Amino acid sequence: MSNVKIALVTGANKGIGYAIAAGLGARGHRVGVGARDEARLETAVEKLRADGVDAFGVPLDVTSRRSVTEAAELIESQAGGLDILVNNAGISGAMGPGWLQGPTDLDLDVVRAVVETNVLGVIQVTNAMLPLLRRSPSPRIVNVSSSVGSLTLQADPDIEMGPVMAAYAPTKTYLNAVTVQYARQFAGTGILINAACPGLVATDFTGFHGPRTPEQGAATAIRLALLPDGGPTGSFFDDDGTIPW
Template identity: 65%
Template sequence: MTEKRTALVTGANKGIGLAIAEGLGAEGFTVAVGARDAMRREQAVEHLRRAGVDAFGVGLDVTSDESVAAAAAAVEQEAGGLDVLVNNAGIGGRTDGGAQDPTTLDLDVVRTVLETNVLGVVRVTNAMLPLLQRSSAPRIVNVSSNMGSLTLQTGPVLAAYAPSKTMLNAMTTQYARRLADTSVIVNACCPGYVATDFTGFAGSRTPQQGAAIAVRLATLPDDGPRGGFFDDEGVVPW
């Protein structure tokens, strides 16, 4: 009998996060659904259980030290450990009134976006690392965007959101370098332009299609790549 593996997905109550949770569940993981909203969190857990996934909810606000610490304790109590962390929770930030036009940039919007998209990832990762380091095959996947690529420069001008993903990619490489001589494999992924409420359902891809690369990176073999940025096609230019 194989040992039960556990994955925590942040922002897993809807959209790509929920699809990632489904994908990992299909791979045999017990999935911890990390989400702020209690009602949506429980609805997601019920959805996953109906799909045959072993799932449980974890209250998690990535902007709160106390919430993240409590979430780490809850995962350990419920599952006994952690094998995979998918940092999926992210926000786009306000765009009204030129808030993300670089020439009229609202610095409060920048701070808010960075608090979730970058500092939240650091906060959650560092809280979960002691659990991950006890795993035989620990994996960390940061859900990024090719809008953060300095080479591709895709999408609209969003001077808070896009740089937050650039910084997330940079943090991914810092973690990968620091953990290079350990079994913890850290990578970032781009799910593509997915039809969710985040994009006003304007995307061309389904949440399941967007989730596939995150699931693949979460289940890499021990000799898999480290510190990279990937989408379905392979390496994403930085």
């Protein structure tokens, strides 16, 4: 029986997700590359394989129940199980100049779309992958969040948190809260689930604005994906340690 661990990273065709997939692959894991754009997915898998990563493509739209179900079936057939799930896929929703999403003039359709991907998509994917994860001796789940989801930091007038993002930021708060609820239910099962903040990373998601590289942004998620048994669960981390809720 192979000792190679199997990982699935959603939204892994580019940016932080790709860096997470590459990092896990470089550590000897077989990596399912989840993405909804099949052309970009194929390109990402080819690039990872060229770099020596044992990667396979997983067509995946986290907002589609059918797509998520088919992804779980594909992982079962391609890899026979799953040890690590990194819920990285996410969207910001339409923003005004300076990344502003003011709460007083929000388009509710934008809010619904961001919640659908950033929160409901995570729940849908996690629950679909649970039967596979429960068969792993050391299952790990990492939800890629953001410090803008920290109510403590957002409410502190002495901390500069950037522009108001009334659609995007609350979805990360919601994701953090969901992470805690999963951790409570998983208590005693061996499943460790945590939230990771990558920091401000220069990718197309941020308009390539930010001081951090995708590899730097991926580091915390990779660390949490590789936690030893008995490691922390139900917590929120960045490179420097625990982030307040």
